[in-house]
Amino acid sequence: MILHLGGDAVASVEDVIVIMSMKSAVQSDSNREFIKTAKEKGFVKYLSDDPPKSLILAVINKKTVLFLSPISSETLQRRTEYPEDIVLMMDEDKEDLK
Numbered sequence: 001m002i003l004h005l006g007g008d009a010v011a012s013v014e015d016v017i018v019i020m021s022m023k024s025a026v027q028s029d030s031n032r033e034f035i036k037t038a039k040e041k042g043f044v045k046y047l048s049d050d051p052p053k054s055l056i057l058a059v060i061n062k063k064t065v066l067f068l069s070p071i072s073s074e075t076l077q078r079r080t081e082y083p084e085d086i087v088l089m090m091d092e093d094k095e096d097l098k
Contacts, residue, residue, distance in 0.1 A: 001013045001079055001080070003016060003076065003079055004070050004079065004085055005047060005068050005071065005076065006047035006048055006055055006067070006069035006071045007047035007048055007065050007068060007070075007097065008047075008071075009045065009047050009069075011056070011058045011060060011067075015058045015059050015060055016056060016057070016058045016080070017028045017057045017058060017086050018055075018056070018057045019054060019055075019056050019073050019076045019077055020054060020055050020056075020057075020073055021053065021072065021073040021074075021078075022051075022052050022053055022054060022055060022068070024073075025055055032069070035055070037065040043063070043065055043066055044065075044066045044067075044068060045063055045065055045066070045067050046066060046068050047066070047067055047070060048069070048070040050070040051070070051072055052068035052069055052070060053069065053071060053072045053073070054068075054069045054071060054072055054073040054076055055068055055069070056069060056076065068089065
């Protein structure tokens, strides 16, 4: 499943390591240090000129990328889940195959 991260960025859900709100991320000294180091090493990708609401750590083509997204972590998390109706339809289709 493909996840739209904001701007023109997408990633496979399987490539995403963590989705975290910026508010929560900056409360931790170790997270702030990680973000600072990521910026210095050049593996941060800003997805908008708007202030970031979430960070997404992913491995894309064997490279670590820290995306800073204007989309909330809650919205991104919801996008990673299958809607119930689709899951139910898939279950019904399995029953028809028996």
